[in-house]
Amino acid sequence: MKKLKENKKLLILATLLGIIGVFAIITVLTQQGIINRYYSGILLSTCINIILVVSLNLTTGFLGQLTLGHAGFMAVGAYASAYCTKVVFASLPAIVSFPLALLVGGLLALVFGVIIGVPTLRLRGDYLAIITLAFGEVIRTILLNLSFVGGAKGYSGIPRYSNFMWAYFLAVATVIIIVMLIKSRHGRAIISVREDEIAAEASGINTSYYKILAFIFAAFFAGVAGGLYAHYMGIIEPKAFTFNKSIEILVMVVLGGMGNIKGAIVSAIVLTILPELLRSVSSYRTMIYALVLIIMMLAKNSPAFKEIIRKIKNKIIKKEAQE
Amino acid sequence: SSEPGQTAGNAGGGTDTDAIIIGAIGPYEGDTSVYGIAVKNGIDLAITEFNEAGNSLLGKTVKLVAYDSKGDNTEATNAYNKLVDSDKATAIVGAVLSGESTAIGTASQGVGTPILSPSATALAFTETGPNVFRGCFTDPYQAKMMGEFAFDTLGAKTAAVIYDTGADYSEGLMENFKTAFEGKGGQVVDVEGYSTGDTDFNTQLTKIKESNVDVLYIPNYYKDIALITKQARALGIEAQFIGGDGWDGVLSVSDDPTVLEGSVFVNHYSPDDPEIIAWAEAYKAKYGVDATAFAYLGYDCAKLMLQAIEEAGSTDPQAIVDALNNISFDGVLGHLEFDDNGDPIKDLAFITIKDGKYTSYQK
Amino acid sequence: MSTVLEVKDLGINFGGLRAVDDFNLEIEENQLYGLIGPNGAGKTTIFNLLTGVYVPTDGVIKLNGVKLNRKVPSAIAKLGIARTFQNIRLFSDLSVIENVKIGMHNQVRYSLFQGILRTPAFHHDEDFIEKESMKLLEVFKLHSYAHIKASNLPYGKQRELEIARALATNPKLLLLDEPAAGMNPQETKELMETIKHVRDQFKISILLIEHDMKLVMGICEKITVLNYGTVLASGTPSEIQNNKQVIKAYLGE
Amino acid sequence: MNISQFFLQLINGLNIGSIYALVALGYTMVYGIAKLINFAHGEIIMVGSYTVFVCTTLMGMPIWLSIPVSIIVCAGLGICIEKVAYKPLRNASRIYLLITAIGISFFLQSLFQLIFTSNPKSFPTIIQLPPLTLGSFSISANYYLTFVVSVILMIVLDRFVKLTKTGRAMRAVSEDQGAAQLMGININKTISITFAIGSALAAVAGILYSSSYPLINPFMGSTLGIKAFIAAVVGGIGIIPGAVLGGFILGIIESLTKAYISSQMTDAIVFLVLIVVLVFKPAGLLGKNRKEKV
Amino acid sequence: MLKIENLNVRYGVIEAIKDVSFEIKQGEIVALIGANGAGKTTILHAISGLLKPAGGKILLEDKDITKTGADKIVMMGLAQVPERRRVFAEQTVEENLELGAFTRKDKEGIAKDLEMIYTRFPRLKERRKQLAGTLSGGEQQMLAMGRALMAKPKILLLDEPSMGLAPLLVKEIFSIIEDINNQGTTVLLVEQNAKMALGIADRAYVLETGEIVLTGTGEELASSDAIKKAYLGG
Ligand SMILES: Nc1ncnc2c1ncn2[C@@H]1O[C@H](COP(=O)(O)OP(=O)(O)OP(=O)(O)O)[C@@H](O)[C@H]1O
Ligand SMILES: Nc1ncnc2c1ncn2[C@@H]1O[C@H](COP(=O)(O)OP(=O)(O)OP(=O)(O)O)[C@@H](O)[C@H]1O
Ligand SMILES: [Mg+2]
C-alpha cells in the first residue's frame, strides 16, 4: 500500500517534469530557429484543439450526451475576450488584460452553457444533439448581426497576444483539471449519467446537477480556447464557428475514443497536423481526410483489426518477459 | 487542364535558390473554391507566360507555390507561415477571401512580407499593415459608385437590396450602397437578408415586390444571383437588377438569361475590349473554363508583383513594398496605382447584359 | 420498534389502467418484509412509486416520518431508500468496483474544488470509499471480480452486484426486486443467507419482491400479497401460505 | 397586415417546407430503422441531381429516362455505402457510425468537386406542367408537385412500414437486431432495403429540389440536409408523418419569420423556436415522450 | 435432430465453452443445467446463430449450420425464448406475437395459434394493444414464450422460461412445454428451476464452467446426490 502511494508520487513528479521538459525543449528549439513560425503556429493550433477536444470529451465522452454545438461556446469566448482586450481592458497592459479577457470569455461561455444546459435536461440523445446544433447556429446568426463586432465582415484588429506558452500551459491546465474532475466522485457521477441515468438517480446522484456541471465545464474551456484563437488570428468571423467546426472537434473526440483523455490529446495532435502533411496533395486533402476517418472508424471497431492489435501486444509482452 | 493544386512547379515546395518564389493562398477546396481556383489559374498563367517568354527576374526564374486554405483563417495562416518560413517565398499574391486575407495580413505583422490580394475587398484587409495591398476595388468604393450611378445615370429613386447575411462581401456592399444611394437623395425602401447556402428567396422577394422599387441591388456572387433574378421575375418583380463585381460569370450558370436582360453591374474590365477578349480566349484554351474577374485579377496582380520585384531590384521585403507604393502598372484590366492605404486607384466599368451578352453600359 | 416506512392509500393510473389502488404498508426497523403477487399485480410499480420513478396519483409515502411524495429519485435515495431493478441496471461499461463506488457518492462530502485540487479531504474520502467498496464486495464474494467489466459478470453475479451498489448508498430501507431470479436453488439458498446477513450487519429494513416461495417464506417476517393492484392479504408466512384466496390467486395447490 | 400577402408567404413557406419534408422523409426512414443520423443523406441528394444532369445535359438521355436512372443510382449508392461503411460497425457504438457518415459525406462532396468542380451547373428543366392558379395566386408546377409528392410518399411509406411484412421486419430490426434474427428476419437484407428506400427518396428529393432551384453544386446537400434533419427531429425522428409535418412547419416558420420579423435573423429565430418546441415536446411534435419502464 | 460436436465459443480471450458435445433426438426434451456463468446461454446463442463458434460443429437435422445466419436457422424450424426476454418494447403485444410468426405463411394456422396463446395466457389477451415495453416482467416473459410458440418450431430452445413468473404460471409454462413436446416439438431447456426441469426432461446435461460434467436421464440426475447438493439446494 505504501509502495503504491510512493509510486503515485513518483508518477506525479514525472508528469510534472515531462510537462515542463516538453515546454523547455520546444522553447529552446524555437529560439534556435529549428521550430519556425510555421511549426510553432501548428503547435499553437494543436494546443487550442486539445482544449476543445478534451472539453468536448467531458460532455460527449463522459457525460454521454452528443453535443453538436461546441463551436458556439468557442465563438462566445472568442468574441467576448476579443471585445475585452480591444475595448474594455484596452488600457491595461497585455499581461493583465489578456488573462482577464480569457477568463471573461470562458465565463460568458459558461453562462451560455447554463442557458443551454437547463432546458435540455429533459432531452436525450439525438434530440439533445439537435438542440445543441441549433444553439450553435443561433449564436452564429446573432454574431452575424452584431455590427459592433463587425457582423459578417468579422472582428479584426484583435491584439495578437496568444503565443505558444499561453496555449501550452492552458492546454495542460485544462487537461489536468478535467482529469482530476473525472477521477473524483463528481467525475464518477458524470460517468454514471452516461451509463444509466435511472440507476444513477437510484444511487442518489442528482443527474440534473451533474449534467449542467459537465456542460458548464465544457463550455468554459471552449470559451477559453475561443479566446486563444481570437488572439492568435487577429480576426474572427462568425463563419469560423459553424456546425462544421463543431463536427471537426467531435471527430477528434470520437477518434481519440469517447471518454479517453489520452486518446483525445493524441487525436487532436494527429488531426491538426494531418491536413498540413497533406498540403502537397492539395486538391485531394478533404478526400484523404474523409477516407482516414472512415478507415479509422472501421479499424477501431472491427473485430479482425482488434485481433491483430492483440497479437502484436502479446508478442511485445512475450519479448519483454524473455528479456 | 485546370488541375487545381498542381501548378507551375508546386510539387516540391522546398527552397529553390535558382527561383524566386511567389506564394499564393486561397480556397482550392470547398464551396468557395471556384474563386480560389480562378485566381490561382490567373496567377499561374502570368508566371508561366513570364518564364516561357524566357524572362528572368533578378536573374532567376519565377516559381509559384500555391497552398489551399479551404477558406479557413487558421489554414490560411498556416499556409502563410509555411510559405514564408519553409518555402522562403519572396512575396504573396493572395489570399482570395477577405477574412483569410485579413488573417494573413495580421500574421505578416512584424515580418513585412509583401502581400497583394487580387480579391480581398473588405476595408480591414489593407489596414493590417503597410506591406499589404489589394488589386481589386474595396467594397465601399464599388458600392458607392453603383449607388451614385443608380441614382444619377439610371435615374432610380427607390431601391431594395437582398444580400447574404453570412458573407462579408455581400454585407459590405449592402451597407455602402445604402449610404451612397441615400446620400444622393434616393430611398432604400427594403433591405432583405438571407443565409449562406439558401436557394429559396421567394419570401424576401414577395416583400420586395410589395415595395415596388425602381432598382433591386443584388450584391453577391453569381450562384445566388442566377436564382434570385429568376425567382424575382417569376414573382413579377419589374425592377431593374443591379449589382457588384460578383456578377461576373452569371451568364455561364443561368439557365434562363432573359431574366438578366438589362441588368447593370460594376466590373473591373469592359467586355468589348479586344485585349480582354483575346486574353479570355487564351485563358479558356489553357484551363478549360470561362475567365471571370477573379482570373483577370489574379493574372494582373501576379504581373504587378513581378514588376514590383523587378523595380525593387532585390528580394528585400521593404524594397518591394516601396516599389509597390510607387508602382505604375498597366495590365489587361488597365492602369493601376496604389493609394496610401494600399488600395488601388483604377477605373471601374459598368456592364450591362444585352441580348444575353455582357456589354459596356451606354446610356 | 419504530416504523421506517409508512404507505397510506397509495394509487397510480396508467392511462385507463389502475395499476395500484388503495395500497397500505408499514415496515418496521430491521424488518424483512415480502411483497408477492401474480405477474402484473403492481409490485414493481410500487417500488417505482416508493423511489420516485413514478409520481403517485394519490396517497402518502413517509420514510421515518418524512413525506416522499413528489421528491425526485436521487433525493429519495439520499433520504435512505435504495433499490435493485427487476431488469438489472448496472453501469455496464464500468468495473465492478466502480459500480459500488458510484453508489457511495453521497457517503463522502468533498467538494468539486477539493476534488480538482486533490486536497487532503479528497484523499481521505477516496481512501474511505475504496476500503468500504471492497468490504461490500467481500460481503457478496465479488471482490475477486472487482476490476472486471460489470457487463461481463454472469447474470446471477450481476444481481448481487446490484445489491452491493444499493447498499453502498447506506440506506435505511432496501428494496429488492426479484433478487433470486435467474439463480438456481442452491444459489438462492446462499442468497437467503446473504440477505439475512445484510439485514443484520447493516441494521436495515428490507422489502423484497420474489416469486420463489422458498425464499419468501424462508426469510420474510411479514408478507403482503398484491392482486390487481390491491392488497389481497397481509400476515406472517404461515398465515399467507394457508390463506385460501392467496392459494387460489397465486400459489396454486 | 395584408391578408393576401400573408397567404402568399404561407404558400412560400409550404413550398420550401415541402422540400424539407421530402428530404426529412429519407432521414427519418434511415434513422427510424438503423438509428443512424445519416449525415451523408444530403450528399446522396446531390448525387441524384448530378446523375440527372449527366444523363440529360452531358449524355443527351431523355428526361423521363434520367429520373429512374437517378433513383436507381442513388438506391445502389445507398446500399453500397451501407455495405462498405456502416455494416462493419453494426455492433459498435452509434457515434462511430455518425462519424463514418460524416466521412462519407465529405468524401462524396470532394469527389464530386474533383469531377465537376465547385462551379455550379444549371439543372435541366424537367417539369413542364402549367402553374396552378388559385384566385389571384399562382403556384408553379415545381412547387405543387413537390408538395403532392411529399404527401403521397409519406402515406405510402407509413403504410409500408406499418402494414407490410418487410415494414414489420424493419421495425423489429430497429429495436433489437438479435431478437429480430430470432424471428427469422434477415437483418442484412432488411437494412439494405431501408437504405435503398432512403436513398431513392433522396434522389426524388434531389430532382424536385433541383427543378425548383436549378443550380447544382457539390455542396448543395449540406445545408439542405441539416435543415431537413432538424425538420425530422421536430416532427419526431423516426416517425414518418412527423418528418413531413416537421418539414412543413419549418418551412412556414422560416417564411413567416422572414416576412414579418427579420430576414437577417431568421435562422436564429427559427432555431430558437425549435429549441422551445423541443423543450416542451422533448420527443418531437408527434413523438410520445415515453418514460422507460423500469 | 440437433447434434453439437466439440463446440468452442469465446468472448475475446475468454473461453466460455470448451469442447462441448451433445445431442438431442427428435421429440426429446433435453435439459441443460448449470450454475451462473456456466455457459448455458452461450451454447444456446451458438446454436441459434447469434454467436459464431470458434470451433466445432453444429448439425440441425444433419445439416451443418455452424456458419449459417441466425435468420436462416429460424427458417429451418428453430425458435428460441431468449434470456432477458428481449421483447420488442415499442410494439404492441399482438405485434410481437405476429413477429413470432414471421417465417410462417399459413394465415389460418397463425390465427389459430394466436388464439391458443391467448387462452394459455389470458393476461396477454387482456393487454393485446399495450406496448410490450410497459408490461410487467412476468408478462413480458409470457410474451417471449408466446412469441416463440407462434413460430411453430420443430425445435424450441428455452432459456430460463420460468424466470420471474408466479408459481401458478411456472406450472403453466411447464405444462405448455410438455404439451408442445407431445405434439412433436423437440425441446432444449435451460432452467434454474432444476427440479422441475429434470422432472419433465428425457435427458439432461450438467454444465460447469463451459464443460459438460455429467449426463443422464432426468430421473437419474434428479436423484443424484451431487446434483442435489449443487443445484437443488438440498
Ligand atoms: N407505463 C405503463 N403503462 C401501462 N401499463 C403499465 C405501465 N407500467 C406498468 N403497467 C402495467 O401495470 C401492471 C403492474 O406492473 P408491475 O410491473 O408493477 O407488475 P409486477 O407486479 O411487478 O409483475 P411481475 O411480477 O410480472 O414483475 C402490469 O399489468 C403492467 O402491464
Ligand atoms: N459478452 C460477453 N463478453 C465477455 N464475457 C461474456 C460475455 N457474455 C458472457 N460472458 C461470460 O461467459 C461465461 C458464460 O456466460 P453465460 O451467459 O453463457 O452463462 P449462463 O450459464 O447462461 O449463466 P446464467 O445462469 O447467469 O444465465 C460467463 O463467465 C460470462 O461472464
Ligand atoms: Mg415486477
Ligand SMILES: [Mg+2]
Ligand atoms: Mg444465461
